[in-house]
Amino acid sequence: MNLPRRAKLLTTLGALFLATIPAGATADPPAAGQRVRVAAISFVPRKLDLPGNADRLEQAFRQATAGGAKIAVAPEGALDGYVVNQMLAGEIPVARMHDVALPVDHAVIQRFQTLAKALELCLVFGFAEKVSADVFNTAVFIDGAGAIRGKYRKMQFAEGYHPGWWFNRLGAQSRAFDTPFGRCGILICNDRWNPALARIPALDGAQFLVIPSFGSKSESQDEAVLSRARENGLPVIEANVGVSLIVSEGNVAVVQREPESIAFADIVIPAPLASKPAERDEEERKFLAWRAGEMQRRYESKYHRFGRTGGQPGEAK
Template identity: 30%
Template sequence: MAPIYKVALVQLHPKPLSPAQNYEKATSFIRDAAAKGCHLAVLPEYHLTSWVPRESGFKDSCAESAVYLQRYEALAKELGICIVPGTIIESDGGSLLNIAYFISSNGEIVGRYQKKNLWHPERRHLVSSAHEPHTAFDTPLGRVGLLVCWDLAFPEAFRELIADGAQIICLPTFWGMRDVSDEGYALNPDGEALFLNNTVVTRAFENTCAVVFVNAGGPPEKGEKTSFAGLSQVGVPHLGALGRLGRAEGMSIVDLDMDVLRVAEENYKVREDTRPCVLREVPDYH
């Protein structure tokens, strides 16, 4: 019988340029998730610093990224829980990289991914992983892949990961309701929510995988009246969105039944049909 994993969707509201404060809040949520028997906790993109690249202290706030990564490694080992610490901004020769990690329950990093598909305003500040292939990796939850935010719009990224055996794809995100032009927003103020809710579930169906989508949320005191999109959820074929949150900060725990993925693949045969064709010897009739 396939296992059932408890997954914590930690929809933080990151305070700009406050990594210490944001880390402490994230740690509180992760400890709560571990106490409730979760096998995996996933945080949003930019959860330590928020995304404020034009502010003068932004680069300085990213300076201790390695320190916080080590703290998450120690926390994962202490609690016996896998952690995807959203994304962490790292400096490389003056360039900024947006990196997602998968930390195993023994405290070891087993997966690393540098964001490939950068949202248009990010391209002035970040370096893409460009043509590096998307690869999956082995974890206590099986084979997992990592993507980040705008990667959601690129189905080929998911295809690469499932071709490498991924069954779970974790997707830390920092996605707001006003991340479009005024003209686009006027067409539909809920357009970004429509995009997210539909696309997360579509990617799960079309790849017979689980998509663990975790977005930043708005301030708790504002409730749903926020420009943060939130809507963290686990997209699963046959079942749709599990544990979907609203727009405010919070945590949702989802029971992810891996047997559902087996049933989906047996029905849809996506992995079978997208497997590279094996050339067969053609009989010589002459």
């Protein structure tokens, strides 16, 4: 990116202020213009190291609290190490997903509920969610009282999709949910490239978006996140592996490119807007219709590159 273009991207990097409402509060949605101190955590989780990643994630959330954050977002796959790509490439047996996939009521998730309450911190992170015999790429939002306010399953994959991928299922729905700081919507990584996946929670009344990611660190990804914020008039907190990006009032508040770091900024949460369920459902219907063909196209393209002509990569359950 040339200097004038980069300067435009960074126009509002500036003063950061502490939020005054505790993260565990149950107050009404904030009025327009309320500033909330937030953190985007960048760290590189180790593949299949659930205990080690959980310990590192806890320390990162503690550091976010020490920096004054009331909401902290960590990357996609923060607990499992985001191992899907290695499984699809045949580098890790897919059966190893059983070692790291967790139901949402697992003791490891409860550990972070306890931590959130102790820190009075709203926290978001990605993990491999076990649901019966299937596994989803999921992110969870835990409030400062330790309650799970919402979760989201990734709806768009860069790698495409095969119906035999029990270890990498697609999500089917996106909804905003209430938090102590207003309604929130979640996207995960590749979702950020698709305007529809930000528009759906916005039509459901979202007042801010969070994006746990484990992917591109390019400036074009920054521009995609900035575009999703501007299209919907919402602040965005993205925590990626090697880049953190926070957008508020249509401008970049901070962008930081370090593999192990925490970026802090204020976001200004807009006044709540009424949800538009009919428009939301229509947007989601159109997305799902488009996705069916697009995921097949991406799958075929990817596995032709691997020298495969079809079928399911990986192993049986």
